[in-house]
Amino acid sequence: MVEYYGELCTRVYESNKSIAEGKELDFFLSFVKDKNMKVLEPMCGNGRMLIPFMQEGIDIEGFDISEDMLKLCKEKCRELDLIPVISNKKIEEYKSNRKYDLIMIPFGSFSLLPDILVDQSLDNMKSMLKNDGKLLLTIITKKSEPEEILNWIQTNCVKFHEETIVEYKKVQYDPVKKMLHTKLKYELIQKDLVIKTEIMDFPMRLYEKGEFESTLKINGLQKIVIHEVANGYGTGTSFNVYECSI
Ligand SMILES: C[S@@+](CC[C@H](N)C(=O)[O-])C[C@H]1O[C@@H](n2cnc3c(N)ncnc32)[C@H](O)[C@@H]1O
Numbered sequence: 001m002v003e004y005y006g007e008l009c010t011r012v013y014e015s016n017k018s019i020a021e022g023k024e025l026d027f028f029l030s031f032v033k034d035k036n037m038k039v040l041e042p043m044c045g046n047g048r049m050l051i052p053f054m055q056e057g058i059d060i061e062g063f064d065i066s067e068d069m070l071k072l073c074k075e076k077c078r079e080l081d082l083i084p085v086i087s088n089k090k091i092e093e094y095k096s097n098r099k100y101d102l103i104m105i106p107f108g109s110f111s112l113l114p115d116i117l118v119d120q121s122l123d124n125m126k127s128m129l130k131n132d133g134k135l136l137l138t139i140i141t142k143k144s145e146p147e148e149i150l151n152w153i154q155t156n157c158v159k160f161h162e163e164t165i166v167e168y169k170k171v172q173y174d175p176v177k178k179m180l181h182t183k184l185k186y187e188l189i190q191k192d193l194v195i196k197t198e199i200m201d202f203p204m205r206l207y208e209k210g211e212f213e214s215t216l217k218i219n220g221l222q223k224i225v226i227h228e229v230a231n232g233y234g235t236g237t238s239f240n241v242y243e244c245s246i
Contacts, residue, residue, distance in 0.1 A: 001198060005045070005066035008165050008186035008198040013046060014072055015158045020049045020106070024232045027241065028104055031134060032058055037101040040128065042091045042121075043109040047073030047084065054082045061098075063089040092117040094124050103129060104136040108239070111140040111205045114179060118205075122219040129246050135221065137242045142206035146173040146180050164189045180204040216244050 003009070020028070028049060032039065035057055044050045044062030046069050053060045054077070063086060064070050070086055077084045091113070103125050113121055125135055149171040156167035168185040181203050188196040207215075216224055221244040232239045 003198050003200055005064075005069050006186075006198045006200065007068050008188055008196065009184065009200055010046065010066065010068040010072055011160075012156060012158050012165055012167055012186065013069075017048055017107075018046070018076075020052055022231075022234070023229060024106065024239075025049070025052055027227070027229045027232065028106060028136065029053070029056065031102050031104070031136065031243075032056075035059070038098070039102045039104065040098075040100045041104055041106075042094065042125070043105055043112070044073065044086060045069040045109070047076055047086075049104070049106050050084065050086070051076060051080070051082065054084065055080070061085040063087045063091075063094060065090050091121045091124065096128055098128060099130045099133070100128055101130055101133045102136070103133070106136075106138050106241075108138050108140040108204075110137045111207070112203065114203060114205060115177065118215060119219055122216070122221065126220065126246050131246065133245065135244050137212075137244075138239055139207055139212045139242055140204060141212075141240060142178070142208055146171065146206065148172050152185060162190065178206050178208070180206055212242060216242060221246065 037059065039053060039058055039060040041050050041060060041062040044064050045066070050060055050062045050073065062084065067088055070088055073084060073086060129135060149169065152168040152170055154166060155169050158165045166187045166189060170183045172181045174181060184200040184202050186198040187194045213224055223245045225243040227241040227243060228238055229241060230238045
């Protein structure tokens with residue numbers, strides 16, 4: 001069955017990306033100057049970043065397109081005695097009269113949007129930013145020519161109590177639209193039998209150097225600062241965050 005961040009994908013995601021920590025968390029927390037600030041996290045998924053923010057007593061709301069990710073976020077919050085303010089919405093359609101001091105999208109999630117959804121999504125975020133508010137976007141940039149994988153290869157195998165989920169992928173690159181099209185397949189195995197299969201299209205927009213900065217400027221965002229967070233996801237890793245304002 002074709003799904004987007006469905007049940008099996010969500011369980012695999014949670015197995016190694018449950019809660020943000022270390023330099024990545026410190027980086028995003030450093031933008032919260034006082035506890036009265038209002039924060040929005042579009043595409044908040046399983047609450048990886050939202051939950052540690054709530055634990056710091058920060059007023060944060062989130063939304064996501066995936067019911068399974070949101071359900072998991074709620075379960076994790078319940079265990080921690082936290083009540084999340086989250087909803088099932090699409091970033092390209094999300095409108096609110098509320099204004100935020102900080103809107104943040106960590107972990108490359110904004111790169112999941114194809115060009116056709118980018119302008120509307122940025123416009124929605126702009127309309128909810130306070131005059132002195134900040135927008136933080138983590139973007140995936142193209143570092144080398146993507147390697148295509150035409151046949152399924154196994155990429156992960158996660159063992160749970162009495163079951164296993166095996167993940168496979170295939171990859172194609174569209175150089176015109178600069179989209180990396182990954183197809184993911186998840187198989188849930190119990191007693192050597194595949195009892196559920198989930199297929200997911202996972203498109204990723206790969207930005208060229210300087211390209212996303214132009215996108216922000218064209219959409220009226222200013223005061224752009226590009227941060228490189230060294231060792232952000234652990235030693236030897238790094239990622240870029242685009243900070244901007246209206
Ligand atoms: C890679 S996960 C990252 C989640 C979270 N940002 C984090 O840091 O762990 C990407 C999330 O984006 C959500 N998503 C993808 N497209 C979306 C859209 N158009 N509107 C809202 N959420 C979307 C997915 O459902 C998924 O939960």
